[in-house]
Amino acid sequence: MKARVRVTLKTGVLDPQGKAIGHALEGMGFAGLGEIRQGKLIEIDLAERDPAKARAQVEEMCRKLLANPVMERYAIDIEG
Amino acid sequence: MKAAVVIFPGSNREHDIAAALEASSGRKPVFVWHGEAEIPPVDLIVLPGGFSHGDYLRCGAMAAHSPVMRAVKTRAEQGVAVLGVCNGFQILTEAGLLPGALLVNAGRKFICRNVNLRVETSQSLFTNRYERDQVLSVPMAHNEGNYVADGDELDRLEGEGLVAFRYCRADGGTGDNPNGSARDIAGVFNRSKTVLGMMPHPENASDPAVGSIDGKGLFDSLAAALK
Numbered sequence: 001m002k003a004r005v006r007v008t009l010k011t012g013v014l015d016p017q018g019k020a021i022g023h024a025l026e027g028m029g030f031a032g033l034g035e036i037r038q039g040k041l042i043e044i045d046l047a048e049r050d051p052a053k054a055r056a057q058v059e060e061m062c063r064k065l066l067a068n069p070v071m072e073r074y075a076i077d078i079e080g
Numbered sequence: 081m082k083a084a085v086v087i088f089p090g091s092n093r094e095h096d097i098a099a100a101l102e103a104s105s106g107r108k109p110v111f112v113w114h115g116e117a118e119i120p121p122v123d124l125i126v127l128p129g130g131f132s133h134g135d136y137l138r139c140g141a142m143a144a145h146s147p148v149m150r151a152v153k154t155r156a157e158q159g160v161a162v163l164g165v166c167n168g169f170q171i172l173t174e175a176g177l178l179p180g181a182l183l184v185n186a187g188r189k190f191i192c193r194n195v196n197l198r199v200e201t202s203q204s205l206f207t208n209r210y211e212r213d214q215v216l217s218v219p220m221a222h223n224e225g226n227y228v229a230d231g232d233e234l235d236r237l238e239g240e241g242l243v244a245f246r247y248c249r250a251d252g253g254t255g256d257n258p259n260g261s262a263r264d265i266a267g268v269f270n271r272s273k274t275v276l277g278m279m280p281h282p283e284n285a286s287d288p289a290v291g292s293i294d295g296k297g298l299f300d301s302l303a304a305a306l307k
Binding site for chain 2: 019070071
């Protein structure tokens with residue numbers, strides 16, 4: 001199975017990189033932009049065949065390493 | 081005072097810390113590689129600055145899971161003093177030994193310059209040779225030093241006197257915060273004030289040859305408290 005983990009900064013946590021991207025896009029002429037937030041995408045190949053077990057395994061990875069709960073949140077997608 | 085300096089892949093300034101420790105205590109510290117599961121009996125464990133594991137994922141995230149960190153946690157729980165400077169501070173927050181986290185600087189730039197620090201308390205192993213409200217000129221050199229914690233945590237840190245240093249102007253007043261840190265925080269203690277993490281580098285202001293010895297008081301404090 002394949003897991004995709006999206007890690008993003010929590011609402012309210014300053015994201016200077018997202019702001020810089022916004023400034024660049026505005027400078028290129030893109031109009032009507034709201035807030036821009038940058039995150040991370042982590043793809044993990046798993047030997048596990050059971051989707052529930054795979055999700056539980058990736059949850060543990062997120063809690064222990066992939067995300068820092070002080071400043072980040074995460075979302076997990078599991079694909080067959 | 082016997083001290084151990086932990087080296088991670090990508091640590092730097094570890095020899096500067098070692099020189100500052102030796103100058104204040106008269107003893108050379110031992111170096112311990114991050115892959116070691118044990119740390120010799122010491123009074124102080126130091127996590128130096130640098131870019132452990134290339135700062136990949138998040139600064140200090142991978143180093144916080146190094147084998148040596150289990151020993152650091154055990155010793156810290158036993159009350160052994162632990163100092164983390166710069167990347168060492170980031171590692172201590174990632175390891176859960178200190179509250180909060182360190183984000184990219186608000187101005188998006190790596191900042192390498194001297195900053196003014198106000199000593200918030202002289203009542204600690206690390207600051208007993210300073211006066212409260214004393215202003216120190218110490219270098220900082222980092223890209224991720226913007227201290228964050230939720231509001232309740234910040235209130236608790238302040239209420240319990242666990243803020244060690246704040247960024248300030250040369251006259252000690254607020255208004256010069258280089259990286260956006262919450263409440264100008266540059267360094268924090270754990271609950272028992274036996275663990276200190278700070279972003280600026282006192283070891284690089286410990287020798288008259290580099291223009292400031294304002295950081296030397298921290299190592300003198302440790303040497304006095306941990307004879």
